[in-house]
Amino acid sequence: MDIIVCMKWTPDTSEADLAVDKKGMDIEKGDLDYDMNEWDRFAIEEAVRIKEKLGGKVTVVSVAPEEVEEVLRESLARGADEAFQLWDDACDGSDGYATAKVLAKFAQGRKFDLILTGTLADDDCAGQVGGMLAAMLGIPGATLVQKLDIADGTMTVLRELEAGLSEKLEIDLPAVVSVATGLNEPRFVSVRAVRKVASAEIPCVDLAALGLAGTDVGDAGARVRIEKVFLPPEGEGAEMIPGKPEEAAARLAAILKEKGGIS
Amino acid sequence: MAMIEPAQIPLAGIPAPLIAGVVLATSLGLFAYIMYKRIGLLRVGLPDPRVDRIGERIKMMLLYGFGQLRQPRYLGAGIMHILLFAGFVLLSLRSLTLIGRGFAADFHLPLMGGSAGFAYEVIKDYVVLVVLVVCVVAIVRRAVFKPERYSHPGVEGHEGEAYIILGMVSALMLTDMIYDGAGLIGRGEPLQPGLFPAASLGAALLSGIGASTAQALHVLGYWAHILVFFSLLNFLPISKHFHVITAIPNVFFAKLDRGAIKPVRHDVKEWMDLPEGQIGAGTFQGFTWKHLLDFVSCADCGRCSDNCPANAVGRALSPKMISIKARDYAYEHYPVFGSPVQVNDKKFAGDIVTEQEIWACTTCGACERECPIFIEYIDKIVDMRRYLLDQGEIPQSLQKPLQQIKKKGNAYGGAKNKRAAWTKDLDGIEVRELEPGDSCEYLFFVDSCGSFDPRIQQISRSFARIMHKAGADFGILGKDESDSGNEVRRIGEEGLFEQIAEKNIEVLQERTFKEIVAFDPHAFNAIRNDYPVTFPVLHASQLMARFLAAGKIKLGGDYLQGRTVTYHDPCYLGRHNSLYDEPRGVLNRIPGMRLKEMTRSRSRSFCCSGGGLLLWYENEEEKERMGVRRIRMAEEVGAQVVVTACPFCLINLEDAIKVTGNEGKIEVIDLVELVDRSLI
Numbered sequence: 056m057d058i059i060v061c062m063k064w065t066p067d068t069s070e071a072d073l074a075v076d077k078k079g080m081d082i083e084k085g086d087l088d089y090d091m092n093e094w095d096r097f098a099i100e101e102a103v104r105i106k107e108k109l110g111g112k113v114t115v116v117s118v119a120p121e122e123v124e125e126v127l128r129e130s131l132a133r134g135a136d137e138a139f140q141l142w143d144d145a146c147d148g149s150d151g152y153a154t155a156k157v158l159a160k161f162a163q164g165r166k167f168d169l170i171l172t173g174t175l176a177d178d179d180c181a182g183q184v185g186g187m188l189a190a191m192l193g194i195p196g197a198t199l200v201q202k203l204d205i206a207d208g209t210m211t212v213l214r215e216l217e218a219g220l221s222e223k224l225e226i227d228l229p230a231v232v233s234v235a236t237g238l239n240e241p242r243f244v245s246v247r248a249v250r251k252v253a254s255a256e257i258p259c260v261d262l263a264a265l266g267l268a269g270t271d272v273g274d275a276g277a278r279v280r281i282e283k284v285f286l287p288p289e290g291e292g293a294e295m296i297p298g299k300p301e302e303a304a305a306r307l308a309a310i311l312k313e314k315g316g317i318s
Numbered sequence: 319m320a321m322i323e324p325a326q327i328p329l330a331g332i333p334a335p336l337i338a339g340v341v342l343a344t345s346l347g348l349f350a351y352i353m354y355k356r357i358g359l360l361r362v363g364l365p366d367p368r369v370d371r372i373g374e375r376i377k378m379m380l381l382y383g384f385g386q387l388r389q390p391r392y393l394g395a396g397i398m399h400i401l402l403f404a405g406f407v408l409l410s411l412r413s414l415t416l417i418g419r420g421f422a423a424d425f426h427l428p429l430m431g432g433s434a435g436f437a438y439e440v441i442k443d444y445v446v447l448v449v450l451v452v453c454v455v456a457i458v459r460r461a462v463f464k465p466e467r468y469s470h471p472g473v474e475g476h477e478g479e480a481y482i483i484l485g486m487v488s489a490l491m492l493t494d495m496i497y498d499g500a501g502l503i504g505r506g507e508p509l510q511p512g513l514f515p516a517a518s519l520g521a522a523l524l525s526g527i528g529a530s531t532a533q534a535l536h537v538l539g540y541w542a543h544i545l546v547f548f549s550l551l552n553f554l555p556i557s558k559h560f561h562v563i564t565a566i567p568n569v570f571f572a573k574l575d576r577g578a579i580k581p582v583r584h585d586v587k588e589w590m591d592l593p594e595g596q597i598g599a600g601t602f603q604g605f606t607w608k609h610l611l612d613f614v615s616c617a618d619c620g621r622c623s624d625n626c627p628a629n630a631v632g633r634a635l636s637p638k639m640i641s642i643k644a645r646d647y648a649y650e651h652y653p654v655f656g657s658p659v660q661v662n663d664k665k666f667a668g669d670i671v672t673e674q675e676i677w678a679c680t681t682c683g684a685c686e687r688e689c690p691i692f693i694e695y696i697d698k699i700v701d702m703r704r705y706l707l708d709q710g711e712i713p714q715s716l717q718k719p720l721q722q723i724k725k726k727g728n729a730y731g732g733a734k735n736k737r738a739a740w741t742k743d744l745d746g747i748e749v750r751e752l753e754p755g756d757s758c759e760y761l762f763f764v765d766s767c768g769s770f771d772p773r774i775q776q777i778s779r780s781f782a783r784i785m786h787k788a789g790a791d792f793g794i795l796g797k798d799e800s801d802s803g804n805e806v807r808r809i810g811e812e813g814l815f816e817q818i819a820e821k822n823i824e825v826l827q828e829r830t831f832k833e834i835v836a837f838d839p840h841a842f843n844a845i846r847n848d849y850p851v852t853f854p855v856l857h858a859s860q861l862m863a864r865f866l867a868a869g870k871i872k873l874g875g876d877y878l879q880g881r882t883v884t885y886h887d888p889c890y891l892g893r894h895n896s897l898y899d900e901p902r903g904v905l906n907r908i909p910g911m912r913l914k915e916m917t918r919s920r921s922r923s924f925c926c927s928g929g930g931l932l933l934w935y936e937n938e939e940e941k942e943r944m945g946v947r948r949i950r951m952a953e954e955v956g957a958q959v960v961v962t963a964c965p966f967c968l969i970n971l972e973d974a975i976k977v978t979g980n981e982g983k984i985e986v987i988d989l990v991e992l993v994d995r996s997l998i
Contacts, residue, residue, distance in 0.1 A: 067725075086733065133710075243711070243716075247813045
């Protein structure tokens with residue numbers, strides 16, 4: 056079972072003071088630390104577990120500049136067999152569509168049985184790449200997968216739906232599966248684990264090697280254009296409830312009843 | 319009337335000395351073989367240098383091995399044990415004498431003829447009775463009162479062995495009394511209860527028997543004594559009572575440096591290059607020989623578990639069960655007769671000792687502090703964690719904070735350049751961020767919690783105000799400081815610990831200072847005991863005590879307003895670093911101090927559930943938070959103020975105040991804050 060995992064390199068905004076950049080098209084990213092997209096950690100873990108069970112090879116790819124090397128190396132420490140950086144300066148500004156194009160080209164040049172991605176990315180939450188990739192490759196796709204079983208060449212997945220519902224699908228391989236967080240417990244990567252793969256080579260594949268032109272990617276290849284990025288205006292209507300705990304609780308209950316929150 | 323001694327009476331036509339010789343040779347041969355196998359068992363462990371600092375070790379052995387100094391921590395049981403132990407030591411001469419009497423009727427040990435021998439006979443006779451009484455009390459105590467700490471939840475216990483041993487020891491005493499008592503009757507000597515109470519009691523109990531019965535009992539008592547003695551000798555190394563033989567060596571080889579964690583391997587410096595599966599203790603053979611000696615030396619007394627906070631709140635951990643399960647494993651896999659067997663492929667760390675047990679430990683050290691024979695638990699737990707972590711298996715709740723420390727030098731995820739942000743709200747007081755080449759008197763190591771946790775930043779500011787008030791020349795590392803690594807190391811991530819420790823050492827060495835000072839005992843401990851480079855380091859309580867003694871700060875005001883105060887000893891200040899008196903000394907300088915100690919104080923302090931990374935650890939099994947348990951103890955002494963000297967104790971106990979509905983009734987405050995509020 057040869058598996059390709061698409062991993063996104065995203066800024067860690069959890070404890071940062073976010074600010075919009077001067078052009079108003081993006082956030083200030085200069086001071087931010089970058090990390091592996093949380094969702095993709097689960098995809099890598101799942102791929103490695105499948106490999107440990109069924110054999111084969113796990114390849115991790117990321118469309119990101121050279122600083123991505125650290126997290127690609129981390130993916131090797133997590134048990135992936137090889138990792139590639141797919142990049143050209145022209146890729147800067149790619150949307151989901153352009154990124155999917157790069158990934159599709161990479162996949163078309165290789166033998167694979169399964170492609171895994173996270174369903175969403177921590178930063179833009181667009182959730183486009185998995186679906187587009189499946190469409191471009193002409194193979195089936197599924198998103199928000201919370202459980203995945205492969206036996207005798209067929210794959211069964213459970214999808215997470217609203218209201219606690221689950222959907223069970225049987226999917227032909229090859230396919231693109233976008234996973235939900237929580238479908239496994241990603242292993243811990245120690246300093247030693249990273250050191251063991253310190254000398255592994257992480258090649259960079261450029262557009263030419265992929266058979267793409269500069270105009271296929273980046274702003275030129277994108278189908279979505281960002282109009283404006285801004286912090287939401289401070290809303291009105293927040294009400295601080297003063298008073299003793301009992302009084303405050305009574306007032307809160309009254310508001311909830313009034314607005315139909317409780318009956 | 320003449321009495322024929324056992325040595326003079328052939329049994330079944332075989333001369334007694336020949337029988338004595340065969341019994342002696344067989345028993346000693348068997349004992350030597352069992353001991354050879356048991357020592358062989360230790361040899362499967364990893365190297366562990368324990369023969370350094372001989373003077374200290376001899377002192378330990380005399381004080382805690384022969385002196386039994388830790389026994390009275392449990393007063394009743396402790397006194398009983400001391401009596402038994404003293405009895406064993408004193409009666410060993412008697413046993414040797416009796417063995418000798420199998421060969422020659424008038425045998426006595428060198429120098430034990432004449433009056434010395436007589437004196438010993440008298441003492442011995444009292445000791446026999448004392449030991450017998452202690453055995454009976456011990457049997458009744460186990461059978462009727464069933465102390466909780468002797469239970470073996472979840473596995474087959476060794477309760478039976480305790481009765482066998484107590485029975486054998488009682489039998490030794492009784493057979494001695496029969497031997498001597500029958501001798502008295504047979505010789506027609508008057509009873510002398512004042513001089514020979516055991517022999518006289520034996521004779522009194524046998525009164526009325528004829529001369530020939532006396533003669534028979536004299537011989538029977540003798541041989542029964544000899545047989546029980548050698549049976550006991552050989553039973554010891556195959557039971558939980560191996561401690562009778564190993565306890566004293568175990569104390570001699572005890573870990574001398576408290577507070578520190580052992581290296582991954584004593585024999586491999588480049589441990590990171592070790593093959594897969596060989597980091598830490600994943601298998602039985604992954605422990606050091608001393609740790610294996612610990613396992614077989616455990617007497618199941620349960621004092622460790624009785625004091626373990628994790629055990630108290632219902633977590634999966636019971637320290638003694640680690641030793642017991644390991645010993646069971648050892649005896650099953652390395653039997654006395656036959657070669658080592660591999661019965662199954664169970665993982666030691668994970669199956670024998672479960673992950674729940676391994677992660678439940680807060681490394682508070684209560685177990686180690688209590689063990690009468692200095693069995694170690696923290697190093698073993700850390701070694702098992704090292705193994706699990708190297709396999710990628712650690713609780714999910716700990717992964718993120720560890721990754722944050724790796725990336726940002728703190729578990730809070732705060733940016734490095736904001737590490738000194740807490741110094742801004744100090745109205746007027748300038749806290750110097752030291753650059754390479756700078757110097758100061760006191761280097762204030764703030765650590766991550768003091769830098770990023772909003773509640774703990776208040777302690778950082780209080781401490782800066784105190785040092786400012788004392789006119790001290792101090793500075794901080796600011797953005798160049800990384801987490802001290804105390805918990806990183808105890809969680810088992812040695813690689814990351816080495817990385818951040820090296821970084822801190824480097825930035826510390828780039829600056830000159832007289833002493834490092836930290837208010838967080840975890841940071842204090844890591845720098846003092848874990849860092850490979852020695853720095854002079856103080857805890858805030860020590861520096862404040864110094865300021866007070868020199869009159870550099872003065873305390874007044876009435877912040878305490880006549881409230882009753884109790885002091886909670888932080889594990890890493892007290893148990894791990896023996897700082898009990900300094901914080902109390904500072905407390906007592908505060909006007910109006912009414913200090914009321916909790917039952918669990920000083921070395922018996924009860925962990926609040928741990929600091930550093932453990933703050934993120936979510937335990938699913940516990941029925942109650944340790945902090946809550948601790949606040950209940952404060953309630954018991956009617957405390958209105960709980961003073962501690964550790965930021966994590968503060969966080970855990972403040973949470974517990976809210977949970978127990980004590981908000982507004984009990985205040986938790988750090989010693990540094992209390993001093994800051996009392997400055998005049």
